[in-house]
Amino acid sequence: MTEVKVGDEVPPWEMPCVERARMRTMAAILRDPNPIHWDPNLVSKLPLGAGERTINQGPLGLSYMINMLHEWAGPACIRRIFMTFPKLVLSEDAVTARGVVTDVNSDGTVVCDIWLERDGDRLLEGNATIAFPD
């Protein structure tokens, strides 16, 4: 197993532009009828301060952190993820997934704090337990 210790940073993963087209595809896959993900005119009329931008699905924001963990520890590494959503991710945002190791368990699994940020501002925050391949 890769030698990992508390305080290690997970190599960051960048989404340079949150695309509206991907939100529309995601809405169709999820069968999610909520127009905040595809109707910018409607979003502009809501008291969200988002202007004429659409709102990224929560799971999509979370997926950027999954991609970061996969690139670090392999595509079957995730055992558990817990995520909160304090701020919105909007179309055209450039966001970066980041993480830091907070614990290494006796069974070899690794616990990380993970978050998604825009210009240093944390939009999503949570933690994950991962297992490196043998």
Place this chain on the structure above:
Amino acid sequence: MDIPSEESVKRVVGHQFPGGEYLIAHWENFLLTECTGAEALPDGLAHPVALFHVPFLGANTSIGEMFELGQAKSEFSIGIESYEWEFFRPLLEEELYQISGSILSVDRVKAEGRIYDRIKFRFDIRKDDQDIARSTIIWHYNRGRYDRS
């Protein structure tokens, strides 16, 4: 302010969704993974983000029905508190999974000027009596604001 009574919302605690089966088709996994900005995963692995929609579609419910069960004022009145996803085995595409789901709890919360109902859902994915994954979702059904003075 027209707010459903706490008792009427709490009636859904213990509600079991019909349950059923779900297969993540290759095309679905491909498009889903593309939405995340990643390349397709190897060995038939499904992208873990599938643990958002596969449980409720497989349990034969929908985002719309989950909003209705909690008496959401509108689709804009829902907020996410948290998602907890546990993977006991990797999710695979083209595998048929058995899925069950229920509403675990409802709590009326008055805090920081907001009134909302905090509703917790849980979904389990199994295959041949083996636990594969679990999703626990907590949503806030916003009811309005109250005067803190």
